[in-house]
Amino acid sequence: MADNRPPDASRRSESARRAIHDAALALVAEVGYPRTTIEAIAARAGVGKQTIYRWWPSRAAVLLEAFVGLGERAAGQSGTDGTQAFPDTGDLAADLKAVLRATVDELNDPAFEAPTRALAAEGIVDPRLGAEFVQKLLEPSLQLYAARLRAAQEAGQARADIDPRTALELLVGPLTHRWLLRTLPLTHEYADAIVDHALRGLAP
Amino acid sequence: MADNRPPDASRRSESARRAIHDAALALVAEVGYPRTTIEAIAARAGVGKQTIYRWWPSRAAVLLEAFVGLGERAAGQSGTDGTQAFPDTGDLAADLKAVLRATVDELNDPAFEAPTRALAAEGIVDPRLGAEFVQKLLEPSLQLYAARLRAAQEAGQARADIDPRTALELLVGPLTHRWLLRTLPLTHEYADAIVDHALRGLAP
Known part of the structure; x- marks a missing residue:
């Protein structure tokens, strides 16, 4: 997908996206899925709720993307995460x-x-x-x-x-x-x- | 569990319990589990919400008991429901x-x-x-x-x-x-x- 925003904005939103992923994964492990609400994710990631609603249709969608990203990062680090080899x-x-x-x-x-x-x-x-x-x-x-x-x-x-x-x-x-x-x-x-x-x- | 209530009250609560079971099973099939709330079950069964809260800790507990009852009724009718033989x-x-x-x-x-x-x-x-x-x-x-x-x-x-x-x-x-x-x-x-x-x- 083409991204026509200036590099700084793109970098900022990539870093917000990553913060939201990390917040979702941390919350679900710490307080359980029922309490991993959009509000809680936003608060922990230091972004507004609207940012999350703009990018994802549901908290499950946030978590799914975060989890896929986790797998990709693990694969990038080790090259042997089980889904790769x-x-x-x-x-x-x-x-x-x-x-x-x-x-x-x-x-x-x-x-x-x-x-x-x-x-x-x-x-x-x-x-x-x-x-x-x-x-x-x-x-x-x-x-x-x-x-x-x-x-x-x-x-x-x-x-x-x-x-x-x-x-x-x-x-x-x-x-x-x-x-x-x-x-x-x-x-x-x-x-x-x-x-x-x-x-x-x-x-x- | 001993039931010291007079027979009429016991019969009434058995019939309310059955109505609540039926309401939970019907709702989950018709509108899906997310919309099968305690409120919706109570409304459909024609009982007060408090009746449900008094007997069950959650909507999942209502549904589980209803589903177990369904299996028992099916077994009673046919004698061959797969969990029996x-x-x-x-x-x-x-x-x-x-x-x-x-x-x-x-x-x-x-x-x-x-x-x-x-x-x-x-x-x-x-x-x-x-x-x-x-x-x-x-x-x-x-x-x-x-x-x-x-x-x-x-x-x-x-x-x-x-x-x-x-x-x-x-x-x-x-x-x-x-x-x-x-x-x-x-x-x-x-x-x-x-x-x-x-x-x-x-x-x-």
Whole structure:
């Protein structure tokens, strides 16, 4: 998108945008999503409420953009944030366990957990936000699973007759289910068991 | 809980409770959860707001109780609502496909979808409500999967070395993931593919 404002104004609004992102992420982790209102975000970022209303349709939209930005910054710093790279050591089980264990750690990390839960919950009752959440945050990482499973098919480590886009849901579905609904603890042992069960199957 | 009120008062409050349940379920399906306020429920049920505040701590608590009651009424009428009976024809794959297909139909039914989504979303950000949702609605039906998998183990149709409580998540996890996050369409074909993939495994 072309920005015809003079460089100073553009820089100022970029810095306000960043302050608003940081305020939204900090608030949701500190006081919870129900109390992360537009008013609270504006106060913490040191901007007027109108600035936020001008740029975003809802607090969920602010949080989604902030969270996407967080992922991009992490990727820029480390180059290996899990949504950017999927290991391929040639051992499918080991690679899947490494990624699912890292996902378990991330989901158990309060800094990620609070905004992810808030966005997932909003998306569940708001189809438009849900679609944006899936498109911007979820699907790109799911495609990395699909690519790894396709490589495994080519290497003869995964059945040729499965659709990788469906098969990956046997890995991420159970983790997400247990995490979102808090049915039982989300541990590395669980991640390993899911990979073993999914690869070997439940039938004898 | 002992009820020392005279029979008439008890009958009246039972009928008010039922009217409140029905109002909550109807509103969430018609206008969505965000607009299903305590005020709206009270108006539709023809009771005062204070009646609702006296009996429930939140609108989510009203909806959860209403939804549990709905399941109990359905079970009382048909005796076969899926949370009461799990088929055991001796063919594990066929039985799992029948149950997952019925679950797909239920999740795609607007009368079930709206309250289930609303309760799941509330539970995701509210651990106390989430625990109640899992305990009263989810875990009883998960235990039926576990029992069916144990029977399959005894019949030699499922591996002896799996924990049924973990294994069932390979079946319900993917369905729940796809449904809650609306990543892709939830169909009978998908239910069948999940059962086939989970039983045979992704490895060759």
